[in-house]
Amino acid sequence: MDSGSLAWVLVSAALVLFMTPGLAFFYGGMDRSRNVLNMLMMNFYCVLIVPIVWVAVGYSLSQVPFENDFIGGFDSFFLKDITVAGDGSTLAIVAFLGMFAAITPALISGAVADRMKFSAWAIFVPVWSLLVYVPVFKWVYGGWLGQRGSLDFAGGTAIHVNAGIAALAAVMVLGKRKGGAQPPHSMPLVMIGTGILWFGWFGFNAGSALAANGQAAQAFMNTFLAAAAAGLAWVIVEWLRDGHPTNLGAASGIVAGLVAITPAAGYVSGPAPIFIGLAAGVVCCYAVRLKSKFGYDDALDVVGVHFVGGIVGSLLIGFFANPSFFEGSFDEGIFYGGGAGLLLEQALANGAAIVWSFVLTFAIMVALKKTIGVRVSEEEESTGLDLSEHGETAYRGLA
Amino acid sequence: MKLITAIVKPFKLDDVKDALKAAGVQGITVSEVRGFGRQGGHSETYRGAEYKIDFVPKVRLELVVDDSAVDGVVNAIKAAASTGKIGDGKIWVTGIDRIVRIRTGEEGSDAI
Numbered sequence: 103m104d105s106g107s108l109a110w111v112l113v114s115a116a117l118v119l120f121m122t123p124g125l126a127f128f129y130g131g132m133d134r135s136r137n138v139l140n141m142l143m144m145n146f147y148c149v150l151i152v153p154i155v156w157v158a159v160g161y162s163l164s165q166v167p168f169e170n171d172f173i174g175g176f177d178s179f180f181l182k183d184i185t186v187a188g189d190g191s192t193l194a195i196v197a198f199l200g201m202f203a204a205i206t207p208a209l210i211s212g213a214v215a216d217r218m219k220f221s222a223w224a225i226f227v228p229v230w231s232l233l234v235y236v237p238v239f240k241w242v243y244g245g246w247l248g249q250r251g252s253l254d255f256a257g258g259t260a261i262h263v264n265a266g267i268a269a270l271a272a273v274m275v276l277g278k279r280k281g282g283a284q285p286p287h288s289m290p291l292v293m294i295g296t297g298i299l300w301f302g303w304f305g306f307n308a309g310s311a312l313a314a315n316g317q318a319a320q321a322f323m324n325t326f327l328a329a330a331a332a333g334l335a336w337v338i339v340e341w342l343r344d345g346h347p348t349n350l351g352a353a354s355g356i357v358a359g360l361v362a363i364t365p366a367a368g369y370v371s372g373p374a375p376i377f378i379g380l381a382a383g384v385v386c387c388y389a390v391r392l393k394s395k396f397g398y399d400d401a402l403d404v405v406g407v408h409f410v411g412g413i414v415g416s417l418l419i420g421f422f423a424n425p426s427f428f429e430g431s432f433d434e435g436i437f438y439g440g441g442a443g444l445l446l447e448q449a450l451a452n453g454a455a456i457v458w459s460f461v462l463t464f465a466i467m468v469a470l471k472k473t474i475g476v477r478v479s480e481e482e483e484s485t486g487l488d489l490s491e492h493g494e495t496a497y498r499g500l501a
Numbered sequence: 502m503k504l505i506t507a508i509v510k511p512f513k514l515d516d517v518k519d520a521l522k523a524a525g526v527q528g529i530t531v532s533e534v535r536g537f538g539r540q541g542g543h544s545e546t547y548r549g550a551e552y553k554i555d556f557v558p559k560v561r562l563e564l565v566v567d568d569s570a571v572d573g574v575v576n577a578i579k580a581a582a583s584t585g586k587i588g589d590g591k592i593w594v595t596g597i598d599r600i601v602r603i604r605t606g607e608e609g610s611d612a613i
Contacts, residue, residue: 285545285552344546354548390548403548 103191106314111194114309117302118201122149122208124298128353129212131291132402134284136486137216138291138496144211144223152204155228157181160203161196164236168244173237198309206235206261212402213269216279217483220491222476226466230268234462238264238455251433251444252451253423255321256310258365258416259455266409267456268463269400275467276476278399280483289349296353300329303360307367317428321367325360328379328415332359335383343387351387358386358407362415366422369432374422381418382411416452420445502613503571504597507562508536508590509582514560520581521564524573527613529564540588557588565600565613 103111126145130138152160162178178184184192207227214223241247242260254260286292307325311318336355341347362382363375370378390406393399400406423435423444433447434440470476477483482490489495509517514531521529535556542555566574575592583589602612 283550283552285547285554340546340549344549344551346546348547350547387549391550394550 103189103194103313105189107312108189108191108194110314110318111191111198111309111312114305115194115198115201117305118198118205118309119149119302121201121299121302121306122146122205124295124302125205125208125212126295127291128295128299128357129215129402131288131293131295132212132286132350133215134486135287135497136488138287138488139494140220140487140491141211141215143220143492144214144218145208147224148208148211148227149201149204151224151228152207152231153200155231156200156203157196160231160236161199163232164239165199165244170240170244171246171249173240173245195312198312202257202261202306203231203235203239206257206265207231209262209265209404209408210269210272213273213400213404214276215401216281216487217477218276219474219476219478220487222470222474225474226272226470229466230463233466234268234459235260235264238458241454242451247451247454250447250450252447253369253419253432253444254365254416254451255368256307256364258361258412259452262361262364262408262412263416263452264455264459266405266407266412268459269404270398270409271460271463272467273398273400275464275471276399279401280480283399283401286350292353293349296356300356300360303329303364307360307364311368317368317430320371320428324363324367324370324375327375328359328363328382329356330359331376331379332356332362332383332386333379335380336387339384339387354390354403354407355383355387358382358411361408361411362418365412365416366419368428369419369424369430370422370435371424371427374418374424378415378418378422382414385414386411413452416448417445420448502565502597502600502610503568504595505562505564505566505571505574505578505592506595507578507582507592508534508559509562509578510584510588510590511558511560513582513584514562516581517562517578520577521574524577525570526564526566526574529562532561532563534559534561538588538591559590565597567610567613 122145126142130141133141158180162176163174166174166178207230239260242254303325304322308318308322311321333352333355336351337347340351359379359382362378366378386407389410390403421435421437424438425432425434433444435444478490536559537555537557540557542557545552545554571594578592600612601608
């Protein structure tokens with residue numbers, strides 16, 4: 103790897119790390135003030151435990167050897183034999199990928215807000231990472247799904263669809279909040295989180311080129327445009343539908359656009375990112391209402407934004423993939439002379455990820471429920487998890 | 502001696518404070534409260550879900566005055582806090598049995 107690319111991968115790894123605290127504030131601001139520290143802790147915990155699991159066995163199982171169809175092995179247990187010999191690019195890539203592994207379970211925290219025992223979450227995160235994240239990641243990158251020609255540049259399927267459907271499974275086991283939905287306690291925190299997420303996402307998407315090259319530059323541009331278009335679309339829809347353009351709408355739209363462009367970032371060009379962003383903004387703005395129709399309490403809309411946004415972007419690759427722009431060897435989308443083949447592979451890849459993630463997540467949650475329990479008591483839920491789970495108070499009135 | 506309690510609109514606090522100082526009042530205590538009377542709340546919509554916010558932010562002032570000063574102070578608050586629109590607030594007057602200045606131990610009118 104040339105030195106420019108190595109530098110870019112290292113910087114991108116830092117940018118992606120920053121996204122987990124960004125997510126923490128994005129969710130934390132939307133949460134109730136009595137639970138904001140619990141939300142922050144659920145997210146920060148992911149970057150405490152997952153890096154260790156990742157370098158111990160996660161990387162090895164998910165990528166070594168690269169060509170295995172379903173799962174890797176333990177050849178790189180604790181990064182055995184990975185040294186700074188050569189240019190250290192493998193080390194940089196392991197670190198970079200580890201940041202993705204950390205933020206993926208963190209996405210689920212938004213759905214289980216206000217009622218999940220932290221001890222249950224503490225076990226859920228590493229277990230889910232190994233049983234769900236690692237296999238799906240393997241299938242998409244070098245495994246049977248990737249080999250079939252489906253495309254996922256930075257983790258639309260492997261991360262957002264995966265975590266999004268897992269969030270649905272988790273809340274089906276967890277049950278609804280007793281107090282119902284509440285308005286966000288701090289919109290300024292949400293907006294800070296959104297800014298950090300957008301900033302970090304340039305590393306998430308453009309860094310996934312694993313090179314400082316034209317594809318990275320286009321991925322950067324795609325990330326820029328899709329987020330803007332989606333934010334705009336969401337705000338316009340809600341302005342017309344609900345009466346006001348809101349910060350939460352702008353933030354949600356931006357994130358939906360970023361999610362949707364994630365799988366497509368290195369495969370689309372021209373106006374495609376704008377269309378993808380507009381589609382994600384509009385679709386997700388309506389998708390977040392599904393939870394009241396179907397009766398599941400996805401507290402902070404992980405399903406409506408990450409699952410739906412990921413599906414939108416992943417399927418639109420089937421229309422917009424433009425290999426000639428990138429001098430790449432992937433299939434064309436329908437609008438660029440290809441047939442429906444790529445679209446079908448995208449659907450299959452997401453379908454496989456959805457089934458595995460949903461079933462395994464459901465099983466993990468049920469196992470936790472039957473052993474240590476997954477919910478706090480009613481009284482703890484009423485008083486707030488900051489105090490019950492962490493013994494902390496976020497906003498001390500009179501210090 | 503009487504305790505005067507006034508609930509006023511938050512943005513009126515400075516006007517009321519200035520009017521009370523002009524009226525010779527030497528001390529007041531202020532707290533941030535929420536409430537409603539005839540003024541209803543409002544609604545906020547987040548991600549398509551509407552939330553009815555019944556309580557409206559207000560400011561509560563409390564001050565102790567000699568009986569002779571009550572009418573003047575009540576009128577000063579009323580004039581300064583009024584906008585003519587619904588939600589202007591209320592003033593009520595209650596008797597107090599005893600008042601002590603903590604630093605000196607003075608009681609009664611000397612403590613006001």
